[in-house]
Amino acid sequence: MKDIENKLKNPVWYSLKETHKKFTIEYDGVHFYQPDICIFGAFFDESKTAKALNEYAKIAEKFFLVSENKTPIIDANYVLLEKKIDGCQMVLENLVDLEITENIVLLTEDYIDEIYDLIWLVMPGFYRKRGFEMGKYFGIFKDNKLVSITGQRMQTDDLIEVSGVVTHPNYTKRGYAKQLVAFTTKEILKENKLPILHTNKGNTAIPLYEKLGYKLTRDMNWWLFSRK
Template sequence: MEYVLDNPIYYALTSAHSHIAKGSDQVKYYVEDITAFAGLRDNSPDDLNALYQVSPAESLFVFFSKTPVYIPEKWKLLTQIDMFQFIFRGKEIPMADAVGITNLDLEHVTEMIGLVELTKPGPFLAKTIELGNYTGIFVEGKLAAMAGHRFFPSPYREISAVCTHPDHLGKGYAFKILQEQVKRILLRSEIPFLHVRNDNDGAIKLYQKLGFEIRTDMIAYVIKKEF
């Protein structure tokens, strides 16, 4: 069933996240204030034309593909990000001490958005927290590091928004939060996976240390409606 990871956004939106999806059978996208991701059944020009037809004016979307995609002229390609998709292959459930890890909720959203804007781990909107299980570490009352869940093409659960404030790098906060995230996912009999830029050597080494392995290359396309 690992094939669903070849198109994780589409399979999440047609299964576990169908209640927060818009679109058609061919193309799906998340409710606008949750996140900007779209899932296309085949990542074809026809899919992109269909997305254009069912989405609001001036929409901005991010979609993933394993292979290069031709972007029709009615869409403006804002950027393209080359990534690795990692999957957890560890043999044991991490049982690290969770002391100091806080479950994040709506009262923390302003701080979370601030940390994301500073560190740029990926899109994070006002209701992205509804995707679930965001955890953080606070230092002197300020959010120093966090991570949470994003796509859920069951039984695979993506860890996302992994970020640490620049003032707190090198203190092991990301490692500790990721251990807790992996543990929670495995205890639900799900399988952790994640995405990272393929030039982010520090993050790649951290994920490999935790028991993740590169599964495939992945491309993120950021597009906006031109007309």
């Protein structure tokens, strides 16, 4: 249990050390995803972040460092801090069973473009098309089109993050997201891993996640940088 707790404190780092090791780029102990997969990085020693960010900025225009409570150091000559996103981590405490009434399907590579377009419509800016390779994606189709999805993002040997929870604006308030999160959570449990998720503090979706059995556990902050 202690091992999982340590990984929860730095999920990007441990994802890149374990399940997503093949996607890792390292600069002197600071780990990043390949930028066409995901633009997240993680660290333990903030004294090493300035040089590492300078190097990563050569291949990525915008990128994040993710940290529970540490403040990364930057070289302001090359990298600009755009904003700090105050986030939080939620961990499944007790699964609340929910009847799945929609037809939820595992999305294949045939739907990579549709997944990308839907996420960018609802949450533009950061999702990469090859993010599909980070984990499984599930979807609901209506009127012969993909209207709601959820996916899996960060992963270690012990846990999997639920992410990419988006619904087309014309199909909201029908319970699709709730059913998708519940379905994805069950799929993670089938792999004997701990379901987790991350969101912004104050997000109106937090009560929905709590109703499904998730509990707020800690801050998890996203520092957004850009190449200067």
